[in-house]
Amino acid sequence: MTIKVLIVDDSALVRGVLSEILSADPQIEVVGTASDPLIARDKIKQLNPDVLTLDVEMPRMDGLTFLDNLMRLRPMPVLMVSSLTERGAEITLQALELGAVDFVTKPALDVKAGLEAYAQTLRDKVKAVSRARPRGRSDAARPPAASTRPRALRTTEKIIAIGASTGGTEAIKNVLSAMPPDAPAIVITQHIPAMFSAPFAARMDRCSPMSVCEARDGQQIVPGHVYIAPGSHHLLVERSGARYYCRLSDAPPQNRHRPSVDVMFRSVLDHVGTNAVAALLTGMGEDGARGLLALRELGAHTIAQDEATSVVWGMPGAAVRMNAAERVLPLEQIAAQLLEWTR
Known part of the structure; x- marks a missing residue:
């Protein structure tokens, strides 16, 4: 056809x-x-x-x-x-x-x-x-229901990692708008051109109780803040002592993408370990699925967005087929589950 x-x-x-x-x-x-x-x-x-x-x-x-x-x-x-x-x-x-x-x-x-x-x-x-x-x-135009907004968190040791592609700009908006201002730090890789990532981060900053920015190399990762990968670089998480930092890399594309979700997830695996929780949202292809599987095998909590609420069920669908997702959830429930796991 x-x-x-x-x-x-x-x-x-x-x-x-x-x-x-x-x-x-x-x-x-x-x-x-x-x-x-x-x-x-x-x-x-x-x-x-x-x-x-x-x-x-x-x-x-x-x-x-x-x-x-x-x-x-x-x-x-x-x-x-x-x-x-x-x-x-x-x-x-x-x-x-x-x-x-x-x-x-x-x-x-x-x-x-x-x-x-x-x-x-x-x-x-x-x-x-x-x-x-x-x-x-x-x-x-529909915002997330108020009933899905969990109470504020006390822990600050966790990091939430989110990957997305096609349909992801609005899916990420849904998740971030449901987060309290003192939620654990969030790192995000969304497949997006370099010219678009800064305006996207500014747009998310206006709709989220958290502070959202385009990640900078060497920037410290702290609670209440969201760090979005620049469209020209991979975003990695590194640890020095008790502190986490953003590291930007211009290494070759992975899975045809830079930034790549798999690259970010692997850095989270290496430096955050079981203190991480991760979600793979709507998107075309398979980027992020193997990284999510590695995180789950390590013992970190993982989520894939379900098919019904995904614009394109490529990346999360690949994760489900690999058994990389501990939970498969509709978009509206993902923020609450991520927060529940970080308590």
């Missing part, structure tokens, strides 16, 4: 390049293109696509307004096509909050060559997005 794709972009060059790249895969059929959201609205009705690729900045109606209307009236899998700029990053994060499943970036210069350079990634993302469970607008 082929995946029907509608491409929405105001650039004729981008529409042509995306059409050529995606059509090269026999599992993907580009059923149409649109130069703005108003044309796209009519073509969605006519062509009934499985996946929409959507530019973030377009004439007549901006991509965010269109996406907001789409996710309220006809939720469907959407892959955002973003520019690698600070403004592009902020708009893309808003789009993910509104219900877009994932995004790809297009370079500012030589767009054709830049897109062709990661043609296979584009095709893989379209396939993953087609299998995703799009959230309606009302779901995207």
Whole structure:
């Protein structure tokens, strides 16, 4: 069964390049293109696509307004096509909050060559997005229920480690917004481009009672704080005496990713041991599954997000198949369980 794709972009060059790249895969059929959201609205009705690729900045109606209307009236899998700029990053994060499943970036210069350079990634993302469970607008806006917020903690010796990819920006938001301000320190690896990680950390800081930042090399890890891996470096946890520190590494990608969840989990295994609790959230691929298994085998508590609440059940699904997860839980229960284990 082929995946029907509608491409929405105001650039004729981008529409042509995306059409050529995606059509090269026999599992993907580009059923149409649109130069703005108003044309796209009519073509969605006519062509009934499985996946929409959507530019973030377009004439007549901006991509965010269109996406907001789409996710309220006809939720469907959407892959955002973003520019690698600070403004592009902020708009893309808003789009993910509104219900877009994932995004790809297009370079500012030589767009054709830049897109062709990661043609296979584009095709893989379209396939993953087609299998995703799009959230309606009302779901995207719903905060975690107050009843899921556990009481504040007293212990400060634990570290919580979280990994995520596709769908992870909103899953992480769900977990962090349910944490008390004095929760144990949290380290996070989310697959995200370098330009996007700082705006993502700032966005999480605004929605969490904890203090959230993009991790810096040598930064001390302390309770009440969250450290998010920069999009260009692996995030490792190191210990010196009784203190934990962030260590950033530009070592080669692991599982095709830098930052890699497995790299972070292995450092947590080596330096935190059974004082760690770990969770693997929604995401495409298998990054983090083996690291989670190693943590469980050591005796640390581990969680995988369940299939029903995952946008893409790739990473947590791989962990479940490996028996790496002590618990498999819906997203809304993960924060409470992590906190329970750190008491």
